[in-house]
Amino acid sequence: MNITEITPFIGLELTGVGYDDLVRPEVWEKLVEGVRERELVVVRGIELTPLQQIDLASRLGRPVPFVISKYRHPEFEEIMISSNEKKGDKPIGVARVGNFWHQDSSFVAEPAPFTMLHGVNVPSTSGHTKFASAVDVHDRLPEEWKARLADRIGVHTVGKRLRIRPEHVGLSVAEFKALIDVEHPKVEHPLICKDEYTGREYVYGSREYMDSVAGFDPNENEAFFTLLDGLIQDEERVYTHRWTQNDLVIWKTRTTYHIATEVEPGVGRTVHRVSIEAVDAEVQPVEEEVQ
Numbered sequence: 001m002n003i004t005e006i007t008p009f010i011g012l013e014l015t016g017v018g019y020d021d022l023v024r025p026e027v028w029e030k031l032v033e034g035v036r037e038r039e040l041v042v043v044r045g046i047e048l049t050p051l052q053q054i055d056l057a058s059r060l061g062r063p064v065p066f067v068i069s070k071y072r073h074p075e076f077e078e079i080m081i082s083s084n085e086k087k088g089d090k091p092i093g094v095a096r097v098g099n100f101w102h103q104d105s106s107f108v109a110e111p112a113p114f115t116m117l118h119g120v121n122v123p124s125t126s127g128h129t130k131f132a133s134a135v136d137v138h139d140r141l142p143e144e145w146k147a148r149l150a151d152r153i154g155v156h157t158v159g160k161r162l163r164i165r166p167e168h169v170g171l172s173v174a175e176f177k178a179l180i181d182v183e184h185p186k187v188e189h190p191l192i193c194k195d196e197y198t199g200r201e202y203v204y205g206s207r208e209y210m211d212s213v214a215g216f217d218p219n220e221n222e223a224f225f226t227l228l229d230g231l232i233q234d235e236e237r238v239y240t241h242r243w244t245q246n247d248l249v250i251w252k253t254r255t256t257y258h259i260a261t262e263v264e265p266g267v268g269r270t271v272h273r274v275s276i277e278a279v280d281a282e283v284q285p286v287e288e289e290v291q
Contacts, residue, residue: 001014001015001016001017001021001027001030002014002015002016003030003034005038006038006040006042006239007239009133009136009237010038010039010040010131010132010133010136010239010256011038011039011040011041011042011131011239012034012038012040012041012042013041013042013043013044014030014031014034014041014042014043014044015043015044015045017043017046018046018047019046019047019048019052019056022043022046022056023055023056023059028059031043031250032059032060035060035114035250035251035252036197036198036252037197037198039131039133039134039135039251039252039255039256040131040239040249040250040251040252040256041249041250041251042241042247042248042249043247043248043249043250044244044247045244045245045246045247046246046247046248047246048118048246048248050073050075050076050079050272051076053079053116053118053248053272053274054076054078054079054274056116056248057078057114057116057274057276060114060116060250060276061112061113061114061276061277061278061279062276062277062278062279063078063274063275063276063277064078064112064275064276064277065077065078066078066079066080066273066275071093071094073272078274079272079273079274080093080094080272080273080274080275081093081094081270081271081272081273082094082095082097082269082270082271082272082273083095083121083268083269083270083271084096084263084268084269084270085121085268085269085270092270093270097260097273098258098259098260099259099260099261099262100208100259101132101206101207101208101229101232101233101257101258101259102206102208102209102257102258102259103134103204103205103206103209103253103254103255103256103257104253104275105253105275106156106189106204106205106206106209106210106254107156107157107158107184107186107187107209108187109187111253111254112253112275112276112277112278113252113253113254113276113277113278114250114251114252114253114275114276115250115251115253115273115274115275115276116248116249116250116273116274116276117129117247117248117249117250117271117272117273117274118246118247118248118249118271118272119243119244119245119246119247119248119249119271120246120270120271120272121245121268121269121270122243122244122245122247122269122270122271123243123263123264123267123268123269124242124243124244125264125267126261126262126263126264126267127243127260127261127262127263127264127267127269128240128241128242128243128260128261129240129241129243129249129258129259129260129261130238130239130240130241130258130259130261131238131239131240131241131251131256131257131258132232132233132234132237132238132239132256132257132258133202133237133255133256133257134202134203134204134254134255134256134257135195135198135200135201135202135255136237137202137203137228137231137232137237137257138192138200138201138202138203140231140234140237141203141227141231142227145224145227146192149191149192149203149213149224150192151190151192152190152191152192152213152214152215152216153188153189153190153191153213153214153215154188154189154190154191154204154205154210154212154213154214155186155187155188155210155211155212155213155214156186156187156188156189156205156209156210156211157184157186157187157209157210157211158184158209159181159184159186159211160208160209186211188214189204189205190204191203191204191205191213192204193254195254195255202254202255203228204254205228206228206232206257207225207228207229210225232257243271
């Protein structure tokens, strides 16, 4: 097994390991430590059955069934299939997921702490995933902004990313917005948080999953989001994961920003995704970026 640092600011990569290696306690400990300390771990080219992926996820916490049943794996409800491919002229999964910078499920009160993706059929030329560290973003905040945001609350919402479904036809814009607030109430989180494992501070929030910073006027909110976007998207501080077949990627949801890039026309891409709750969390289906 080889372990290498991906970038100075995020990520470790493991090579030369298979499933039988990972389930050995001493190897699994190194992976878990890597995720907790470095936000993101990539295991290159590890062949896994869906059941083996769920088993690995269960060693981190509790895999949670995806809320939209039609996007679940046909045999394993804990696996969401993200795919642009079809079988018998029917989509085998959801084709367009997470194509904006975000932290997974920040719009719920208790987001699952880990996400795991396995590359089942992945091109190397497109459909990359970009990652940035929310800890690193906090470190690069101007000092005046660190002071300004220190005790602020972020108001989070999924409303910006919801798609209009057939049952919404005929609703006015005002009625649709009111329905969103009922079905998906806004939640509040401290804007600056401290990681429970490393003790380092990080920014918790993104433009697409936030309504506002509590107490900020519209100009102040726009200034904050513009600053945040610039820090997250700084290519010198972004890791672009160019997928190879059977890659396994695991990250901490609260401290890891990410975005899925477009897949070139005519190219198939399928990944299996598992959201992993803490073992003592209340059991409920997870709702992620498929809106």
